[in-house]
């Protein structure tokens with residue numbers, strides 16, 4: 275009997291596009307809508323062009339996605355935009371390939387195991403609590419900024435044991451500059467080599483140098499200390515390769531620290547912002563969560579031990595990532611001619627996979643556009659094909675920080691909800707997703723803080 279793919283035509287359908295620009299203008303104008311349209315019109319796979327030559331395949335079916343991310347992943351490398359980040363993160367986990375990646379991943383993986391990150395729970399709670407101590411009833415805040423600060427505070431604390439304040443500014447200010455400029459570089463179509471002294475290149479080099487000085491000085495201080503630290507940097511410094519017993523060099527440590535910083539705070543910050551937006555639109559969910567938290571804590575502070583019991587908060591986070599996945603698209607470049615399903619792809623072609631589109635596919639989700647955290651009850655994810663829900667990607671490049679992020683978002687959410695209800699004023703601008711490197715609320719979110727009691 276023929277498989278579902280053997281009976282299909284091998285020609286990949288897609289829009290024609292302008293002879294020179296291809297479909298780039300429509301894509302750039304509204305990437306989410308463009309990909310949604312591709313999905314509605316062509317289904318599991320479609321093809322379009324960026325510019326005159328760059329073929330792009332939009333893979334939109336769980337079975338095909340699994341081939342790209344898992345079974346045939348060796349035939350792909352990261353897409354060009356991610357490669358551009360090497361200027362900032364060097365050969366860290368996000369950007370390295372093949373053996374270098376595998377070796378580093380083996381080394382770092384233990385630091386992110388569920389059992390290991392449990393020790394960061396208290397830091398996550400404390401950082402959030404101390405940050406919101408500065409909030410007061412009736413105040414209006416840019417929640418997008420506040421969540422960014424909380425996530426930055428948490429990663430700084432868990433990575434270097436630094437508290438929010440003067441000390442952490444050493445890291446945070448240059449990191450902000452590097453992020454902004456690095457991302458600008460990643461998104462520009464034509465990348466001007468760093469050695470050409472354009473204004474942005476000079477700024478980027480200066481910010482990277484500033485951050486390097488800080489990171490290398492922290493690494494140096496640590497190398498001279500006899501005591502072992504249990505923060506992320508401590509764990510990374512103790513990690514030894516199973517085969518040769520060697521640890522990371524200072525340069526490798528610096529690249530990984532920079533990577534974890536970059537990959538690990540904007541994503542969670544946006545997840546929290548989207549979650550508060552969704553709660554403000556669904557006061558019944560907000561109230562249910564608050565009641566559960568009150569029952570669990572009896573008015574006492576959230577503790578790490580409560581994490582496994584905060585299942586409703588976890589479902590809210592999962593549902594928020596379904597509708598607004600911070601990583602809304604994954605890009606790959608074909609390294610060697612390869613068949614995905616019955617479809618032939620050539621070396622140099624690009625592949626796009628979109629969590630945003632797949633997570634809203636009515637084949638897998640009833641009432642797909644609605645926010646219903648309860649859908650995640652009773653192991654709902656296990657009833658889905660593997661790559662119908664994949665906010666953290668998959669295969670050997672799956673997000674190393676997935677458990678960290680789930681724990682961080684859940685504990686931060688519970689800590690804030692216990693104290694405040696966040697509301698959106700009636701005259702707030704319409705909240706729409708803005709697909710930059712991560713998916714963020716366009717023009718930000720300005721919310722009013724309301725004391726629970």
Ligand code: HEM
Nearest residue numbers: 367368537538541542545600601666667671673674675679
């Ligand atoms: C809600 C929060 C997060 C989301 C949605 C997210 C999503 C993702 C996704 C989709 C990938 C795979 C990209 C690809 O295959 O091209 C990834 C990779 C990665 N993420 Fe996350 N992430 C989050 C939080 C974090 C955190 C908190 C950390 C670290 C503390 C982190 C560190 C990384 C690293 C190092 C990689 C590269 C892994 C590798 O290639 O081996 N992420 N993330």
